[in-house]
Amino acid sequence: RPGPALAGDIGDRVILATWPNYHDAANFDLFRDQTGAAVQVNVFGSNEEMLAKLQAGGSGWDLFVPTNYTITTYVEADLIEPLDLSKLPNYDAAAFEARFAEAGTVGGKLYAVPKNWGTTGMAWDSGKAKAPFTSWKEFFDVTRTDFSGRTIVHDYQLTTIGSALKYFGYSFNSVDPAELAEAEKLLIEVKPHLFAITSDYQPPMRNGDAWLTMCWTGEGKQLNRDLPEIQFALGKEGGEIWSDYYAIPKNAPHRDAAYALLNFLIDPQVNAREALAHGFPVADARVNAQLPAELLNDPILHPAAELLNALEFGAAATLTDPNRAELMARFKSA
């Protein structure tokens, strides 16, 4: 089912802000061939950064990829606009698993369309570990002992603070000052034992400098695929499950092209090619129908249900909460 011929004039370009290694470049070429609009891609590393850029205004983006918990904030700040479904014939609400799609709707209006989902767990070098990791408690405890100087935490408040909160059994999303204070104490205590605070954890894991890291599903899969001794697990206390969406900012300079591109990218065939290229799980049943079974049955990408159930989606409050932001900054500059 090719997208409707967009005979209308959508201009010659469209700007997409997204995460790295999250698309298949061939699809953009195809889009350009079909519509005449070239896709310019801006790459980002964190939701905070996306928000900061949009808040600063003049980002110039037409389409971007926020994570579930940020969408309400964008809506409240009037930074994104409700989607005009008449321009998205490829969107089929029924095809999406609800929990990965619901964050896209705010106040009854659809603001964002799901792209991919995943979890945040930990990856470790099984050759160095005495036993497999199963919890965030172990993660932080071993860091202070056997793995001192070998652990990586994300340069990302949501997962780093969230995981520290999980150590104490608190909610991943807590903004309670007392609970946060405990988390901060833990983080600052751990800091001297860390190898790094970075979201670029693959290279040190691969070359053996680091033995343990917080890790996103797709990348855990990649590491495990290439180096079988690196294993991936979710904390049994819980942790993060996330879903990324497509959204269109207010004042998008090329709005028509943005819709065209979005519609094109959620075409199941196109989307399947995307998934094959980057490997992250997809929430769209139409797409999964086209993917090989081994991918769908992979324990890293699709963990057991009881593990999944313990996970939490990020909460909107964590994004804007000044204390969490400041805590992270204090931790890094400590």
Next chain:
Amino acid sequence: MAISQRMARAILLAPAGLWYAVLLVLPLIVVLVYSFGERGAAGGYAPAFTLAQYANLGARWTALQNTLLLAPAGTLAALLIAYPLAYFLALRVTARWRTTLLVLVIVPFWTSILIRSYAWIFLLGGRGIPQLLSDLGLGDLRLINTPFAVLVGIVYGYLPLMVFPIYVSLEKLDRRLLEAAGDLGAPPWRSFVQITLPLSLPGVATGSMLVFILLMGEYLIPQMLGGGKVFFVGNALVDLFLQSRNWAFGSALAVTLVAIMLVTVTLYMRFLKRIGAARDDVGLM
């Protein structure tokens, strides 16, 4: 005649003046105003008049401390490594090779500092130099993500900036002065200390100042080689604007950094003038 000359001056200066007004004066004023404000509810800036941001500067004390420690240390290290090289190039190399060798000092500059620092991540990482050392039986050394790694990156990144001014001032050195010193009974090392070194001070001053200024605002090298653990004011600033989105506090920190620099650099210039090193080329930067 006189009036038309003034007119001509005004016309020539207008573009630069406008540029400075819009991109230097205005931003600085905005930053100053913001530094007395508050963080907006969803981040950003909310108007207010409070000194709270300045009162909170202590929360970034470590970053300030790192900067104020590592910037001079990096400058000094770069100086100590650059001087002998500049000396070698200016006084010990035949003219035929000099240009080539000089160009070879700048060439690394033409590769993105990002990529070069990335190479250092490998070199200082477990598979790089530490591996080599441990293969040689020199023990298990961890380099990457330490202040030492940041220092190496700094020295590496800014070495050419230090070599050049020193080279220039050494090259200008009248060799007959060294002969004169020898003639008057000074053995080589003493004529180095008494003649060469003092006369190359302007270059040393220029290079140091250049490197120091750049280091004070450094972000990339600590970010890449410090593994997020070695934090400079620059990193704190980026964090404040892009992660915590606390523009007011960020502005206050920026104002503080600028103030520190104005004071230190001005004092440094004064000092140079006093010891007479700021003769000619210091003014260049």
Next chain:
Amino acid sequence: MRLYAFVVYAFLYLPIGIIALFSFSAGRNASQMQGFSTQWYGRALSNPFVLDALQTSALIALSSAVLASIVGTLAALALSGMKGRLRTLFDALIYIAVMIPGIVIGIATLIALVTVFDAVNPWLEGATGWRLSMGAGSLIAAHGLFTMSLVIILVRARIEGMDRALLEASADLGAGPLATFRQVTLPLLAPAILAGFLLSFTFSFDDFIIAFFVAGSETTLPIYIFSSIRRGVTPEINAIGTMVMAVSLLMLVIAQITLRRGEKPNPQ
């Protein structure tokens, strides 16, 4: 001494050698050598984002360097031999512009321009349908601030070192003020302007931190590389770096050869 120099050069070139070496890796990891291949060069050259970023960077660097050279030279001409309050003011501005860290420039420009744009845009859009936004323009302007100051410093030094008798000689031989400027002043300033231009270009081309804040939706090469580095690098990045360096080396050699032809071996 020789040995020392050798060690320092090794220090300077070790990382570059590593970059070049790994760019020929057949594997996917940028910091590992796995087999030999030139595929990453092919990939980089056919990667539209890389090419776009390269083009954007080159364009921005070129524009800001050209603008800075012109505006800076004009200002230097006006400032040389000038006295009084205006001179003091400009001296202070130049001093501050050169001294303020790039990161502060980036941040300050960002928030100032955003504030201004927010204030101006509603009116502007109503009047012309245009909006101001962060992008190539603001980046060129922000880079220009520093590089223009650099040009002013370089060109002014050159003007002040210039032999005034040459201008008198030109007048003596019948050339009016404009003709003298075109035939004598400008050619004599050319090396300083060129140096300023090259410095400006290099600075702008390699700048990350200002662009990071001010570039709006534009992706420059450093921004592209930075965001790539954040989430796992492929040897493509090494290939890009190696190519950029090779091209600059080539330009350097060409420049040397053309400058050498007939020009005095630079006394500095």
Next chain:
Amino acid sequence: MTEATGHHTVGASESIAEFVNTSKRFGAVLAADSLNLRIRKGEFLSFLGPSGCGKTTALRMLAGFETPTEGTILIDGRELASEPAYRRPVNMVFQHYALFPHMTVAENVAYGLRQRRPKLPRAEIAGRVAKALDTVRLGDFGPRRIWQMSGGQQQRVALARAIVNEPKILLLDEPMAALDAKLRAEMQMELLSLQRSLGITFILVTHDQQEALSMSDRICIMGKGRIMQIGTPRELYDTPANRYVADFVGRANILPARVRATTGGRAEVELADGLRVEVTAPFVAPAGAAVEVAIRPEALRLALAPEPGVPAIAARVTHMTFYGEHIEYLLAHPVLGALQVMLPRQAERALPGADVGVMLHVLWDAGAGLILGQD
């Protein structure tokens, strides 16, 4: 070098330029103090004077680089005091040549011609440049770069660059100061023969009296912004108007004396030691007046014994300096002080045994020396 050609400045009153009461003040410094000077067509005129006396200032006012504070300047009869330099029919050879470093030799020389409007045809420019380079014997050097030329060659380029424009007046501001002695002598010779062959008026600024004496038709001696004397080299040398000129041009023993009588251009004066000598008197000095008498070292003679009828001063030799073709004696006299006497090498033979410490007689021929006027 041909002194005689100085005479062929026919119609001596045909003036090409004129300073009329011209003054130039720089702040508190009066660099030129009401200059009055008529420059003759085709002559070789030198401004001679010590450093800072205003020579360059005078020249620069003529060239148009400075505007007179008072008075005016005429060139070819036209009042040009406020005409900018680039419209004046004069050209200058600068002290350090001021050659354009970014142009070749030929381009430097062509520069003035290329400024002409309407434009001159290329071929004509090329032809005239070639001719000018030939004139200064640099025919093959056109494509060279300036920094490939030696000091003397650069000087010739500067000369060619000026003369190719066929200016009415060629101004030269110490053009040979930077050259070494040998090269300087050579260039002086060439400059002079060039002037003779081109017939252009040359105005040379110098502080080297030898240079001025040997090259000029007339010399204008300057001091403290003022013109002290104008005249031919011989006039200046033989009858300096005052002590300043006597001292500056050549060397002179200057002695206080008292006039006894003046008759027909001669005067009898009495020196401090009572000796009476007969000197030239350019003006009538009243008997009994205290004057200064100047006598050139080479106008005095030395002898072992006094000659009858010639006034002689007995003095002791303190220094003897050998200069090759002549020998300089310094003698001390208890009353008159130090006396300089310059002997031709040949005359030495007549003084066997004359050495430091020996008493000799300084002979003063009648008419040698003259009475000086006030400054």
Next chain:
Amino acid sequence: MTEATGHHTVGASESIAEFVNTSKRFGAVLAADSLNLRIRKGEFLSFLGPSGCGKTTALRMLAGFETPTEGTILIDGRELASEPAYRRPVNMVFQHYALFPHMTVAENVAYGLRQRRPKLPRAEIAGRVAKALDTVRLGDFGPRRIWQMSGGQQQRVALARAIVNEPKILLLDEPMAALDAKLRAEMQMELLSLQRSLGITFILVTHDQQEALSMSDRICIMGKGRIMQIGTPRELYDTPANRYVADFVGRANILPARVRATTGGRAEVELADGLRVEVTAPFVAPAGAAVEVAIRPEALRLALAPEPGVPAIAARVTHMTFYGEHIEYLLAHPVLGALQVMLPRQAERALPGADVGVMLHVLWDAGAGLILGQD
């Protein structure tokens, strides 16, 4: 300036330094070609020669900045060819002074004393510096910065900086080349009296023959790396060993001639035009030999008519140049070519009407001129 004091270099054979077969090669250039020279204690010796002849090289070998390629150098009897400069008991005044710009005048002068080990007491250094500055008449200038000093003052500082060390030999490499004529003459005078009062051996490099002639006890004429002649100024001037020296020291008319007879230091030679003249013959030249005869312009005389018994060349005046105390005539002879004659100013009176174009008689007194040896 006292020529006579040249004589007091007593014990002429007491040598302080010696070049023994010393050569220096720079790549293909033989800058010094087996120099053999004995420098006497207390003398004022000059190296004179054109640019590039190796003067500086010789001096630098003595100072220790260059090592001879062959041969050796003795200072005070010790072989010092490989001793580094900073251990030699000689000091140098550099051409552009090479003063340390970051030190005051006093610090510059103290520099050499401060290098002594064991260290000298501060007070002694200060005292000697003050004395040296007094010697060069800069007593009050100690605290000044170098760039606050004029050219001539800088020269004096350089001198003080060297002499304060009381070197055995003071080397001076064209110390006055950068000064203007008047200042140069003054400094020459001071330098000489300084040398006389200190009694130190001075070795001066210069390419100015006037300077060498008037200052030196002995002059060493150099050419193409070789020593062409060594002798007192008078020896060199009166009996140049060869054409090179005759041409370089003073001016000379050099004419081809054929020897007719030699007797007791005199020779009769026949010039190209058949004229026979009697010249000095420093060596016996075989009759019939073709030789070159040199005669100084001031040794010739000019007359309106030939004098009986004096050989005379009739020639036409082509140029006359007025130099103040003397006048130079250039004359053309159909066979002998151009002749230079220098007349004292007084002799002009005996030549009424002598002007360009007039035919005059050049008189050649017996014994004037001499036969030159081969280079």
